[in-house]
Amino acid sequence: MQFRSDIFWRAAKGCCPDCGAEIRSRKNPLSKWGQFANIPDRCPDCGMVLRRRDGFFLGAIVWNYTLTAFGALPLLLIAVRLGWCGEAWAIRWAILTALTVPFFIHALSWRLWIGTYYAFLPEQLPSSGRRTDD
Numbered sequence: 189m190q191f192r193s194d195i196f197w198r199a200a201k202g203c204c205p206d207c208g209a210e211i212r213s214r215k216n217p218l219s220k221w222g223q224f225a226n227i228p229d230r231c232p233d234c235g236m237v238l239r240r241r242d243g244f245f246l247g248a249i250v251w252n253y254t255l256t257a258f259g260a261l262p263l264l265l266i267a268v269r270l271g272w273c274g275e276a277w278a279i280r281w282a283i284l285t286a287l288t289v290p291f292f293i294h295a296l297s298w299r300l301w302i303g304t305y306y307a308f309l310p311e312q313l314p315s316s317g318r319r320t321d322d
């Protein structure tokens with residue numbers, strides 16, 4: 189198994205991992221803001237299914253949790269350590285962070301998950317012969 193970084197970065201930038209077309213939802217009025225937009229079910233150009241069957245979303249949840257727990261929340265620990273805020277305020281900020289950050293990085297988490305999945309399993313891409321209706 190070889191990690192295909194080109195596929196990962198293509199998906200992470202918001203493009204289809206197979207054809208490279210932009211995958212932001214054209215129907216979603218929030219899509220111009222990128223981070224808040226939903227990932228469409230299919231690629232608008234090649235029709236590749238981006239939201240696969242039940243359970244595929246779990247990878248996006250892992251990315252979302254990882255970015256929140258190990259990316260955003262440690263900043264609060266650093267702020268407390270540096271004396272920028274007290275522990276009581278850090279707890280309040282941590283709760284607020286835990287409740288809001290996952291919403292804002294939803295689409296990013298999906299893109300990272302799709303990129304991770306197909307970078308490790310490029311033979312799963314439709315251009316490699318997999319059915320597109322999965």
Ligand SMILES: [Zn+2]
Pocket residue numbers: 204205206207208209231232233234235236
């Ligand atoms: Zn595509």
